[in-house]
Each structure stands twice: as C-alpha cells, then as structure tokens.
Amino acid sequence: MIDVHYWPTPNGWKISIMLEETGLPYRILPVNIGRGQQFEPGFLAISPNNRIPAIVDHAPASGDGPVSVFESGAILLYLAEKSGQLMPGELAARYRVIQWVMWQMGGLGPMAGQNGHFLLYANEKIPYAIERYGSEVRRLYNVLDKALAGSEYVAGDYSIADIACFPWIMTHKAQGLTLDDYPNVKRWFAVVRARPAVQAGLAVGADLKQNKTMDEETRRHLFGKQAGTPAS
Numbered sequence: 001m002i003d004v005h006y007w008p009t010p011n012g013w014k015i016s017i018m019l020e021e022t023g024l025p026y027r028i029l030p031v032n033i034g035r036g037q038q039f040e041p042g043f044l045a046i047s048p049n050n051r052i053p054a055i056v057d058h059a060p061a062s063g064d065g066p067v068s069v070f071e072s073g074a075i076l077l078y079l080a081e082k083s084g085q086l087m088p089g090e091l092a093a094r095y096r097v098i099q100w101v102m103w104q105m106g107g108l109g110p111m112a113g114q115n116g117h118f119l120l121y122a123n124e125k126i127p128y129a130i131e132r133y134g135s136e137v138r139r140l141y142n143v144l145d146k147a148l149a150g151s152e153y154v155a156g157d158y159s160i161a162d163i164a165c166f167p168w169i170m171t172h173k174a175q176g177l178t179l180d181d182y183p184n185v186k187r188w189f190a191v192v193r194a195r196p197a198v199q200a201g202l203a204v205g206a207d208l209k210q211n212k213t214m215d216e217e218t219r220r221h222l223f224g225k226q227a228g229t230p231a232s
Contacts, residue, residue: 002026003056005043007033008205010109010167011072015053017163017201018076022083026055030208034218046070057082073105076160086159093156100147100154100161108144108168111136116174137175141182144169148184152191166192 004019006012006028019026031037031052038050047054047070054070061082069078077098080087088094115133118126144165147154155161169189172179179186192198 001058003029003058005029005031005047005052005054005056006205007031007052008209009033009052010171011051012053012205013167013170013202014072014163015055015075015079016204017166017198018079018086018160020197020201020204021163021195022079022085024079024083028205030205032208034215034221036221038221055079071105073101073164076101076164080160086163088157088159096155097159097161101164103143104161104164104168108137108140108165111140112168112171112175115176116171119176120174134176138177141172141177141185145182145184148188153188158192162188162192166198 002019002024004015004026006016007030016028031043033052037043038047038052043054044050046056046068049070051070053072053075054068055075055078056066056068057078058066060067067078069075077087087097111133114129115137118129118133122129144154153159153162154165166189169179169185179189
C-alpha cells in the first residue's frame with residue numbers, strides 16, 4: 001500500500017493520475033495546505049520542503065522497510081520504476097521522457113505558479129511581474145506546442161512526461177491563455193483529458209476543497225512571510 005500525502009493541486013493531481021494509470025494500491029492522506037498542515041512535524045519528516053505531494057511506499061520492491069519520496073517529479077519516476085509502466089526501457093526514449101519531466105519541474109510548473117500568483121492572488125498588481133512571468137509561460141507553451149507538432153504525446157508514447165505536464169496545462173484559463181493559440185497543445189490536451197484514468201485521478205480529493213475562497217488564513221499559510229515555517 002502507498003500512502004499519498006495529498007491535496008488537489010496540479011502537483012497532487014500528477015500523482016493521483018499516475019496511480020490510477022498504473023493500478024497501484026494507494027490511500028489518500030489529506031494535507032490541508034490552506035490550514036498549515038504542511039508544516040506539521042509528521043509531514044515534514046517525509047517532505048522536508050513542506051510541499052505536497054509526498055508518498056510512503058509500505059511495500060517497496062526491495063522488500064526493505066517503507067520508502068518515502070517527496071517532489072512530484074521524483075515520485076513519478078519512482079512509481080514508473082515500481083510499476084514498470086509509462087517509462088520506456090530503451091535508453092534514448094527513456095531520457096526523452098526524463099528530460100520533459102525535468103522541463104516541467106524546472107520550468108512550466110514554477111513559471112505558471114508565479115504567473116498565476118501575480119495574476120490572481122497578489123494583493124498588489126505589479127505590471128513588471130505580470131509581464132515577466134506571463135511572457136515566460138507563453139514561451140514555454142510555445143516550446144511544448146512545437147514538441148507536439150511531430151508527436152502524439154510529449155515524448156513519444158504516453159508516459160510520465162504527459163502526466164507531469166497535463167495538470168499544469170489545465171490551469172491555462174487562470175493563466176490568461178487560450179489553447180486556440182497552441183493548436184498542438186490543444187489537440188494533446190483533449191486526448192489526455194479523455195483518458196479514464198486521468199478523469200479518475202482528477203476526481204481524487206475533489207471534495208476536499210469545498211471552500212474555494214482565499215481567506216486570510218489560507219493566504220498566510222500559502223503566501224505569507226511565515227510560509228516557510230509553522231504558524232505560531
């Protein structure tokens with residue numbers, strides 16, 4: 001059994017989608033990031049960066065004791081290795097997948113996160129920040145669109161590269177973008193979203209975010225000066 005410390009966010013959805021795709025047994029342990037549960041000692045013991053998701057595999061392939069993994073990209077790699085699915089075995093194909101996972105982790109996710117923050121959540125609308133991050137997100141969408149011009153999926157066959165990228169493309173409307181400007185991304189997005197396992201993964205924890213308003217406590221835990229440490 002795999003414990004998934006989870007909240008329904010783009011990075012959380014990566015893992016719920018992957019688990020649904022592979023059929024590995026798992027249970028969800030909610031971490032309410034709007035109420036500061038990511039700063040609790042028990043969670044920090046497995047995710048020292050105080051970010052979801054994180055997993056604990058109680059039946060690793062090694063047969064040893066439980067294995068914990070944090071960072072969504074590392075978790076995708078771990079689950080691909082454990083399941084033997086959604087990762088090619090041939091060297092060049094394998095690294096095509098890995099490099100696109102790294103691209104998402106180092107570029108698409110962080111830049112889209114910053115763009116979304118300054119567009120939607122920042123108390124002060126800073127034109128420079130909005131233009132800076134908006135421009136970079138548009139550049140990254142163009143990179144992905146060009147990659148998909150000659151391929152049905154991001155790195156050849158459907159893989160963890162698609163699972164890594166898809167939840168962040170889901171945020172395109174909040175990013176102020178339309179997929180009409182990126183026809184290859186639009187085609188790919190529709191194909192991936194139609195997969196039953198993707199639908200099931202997106203439904204995981206849908207009941208957890210009943211309050212979608214950004215109240216002051218949520219803002220403090222996510223964006224406040226104390227966001228790196230437990231609230232007093």
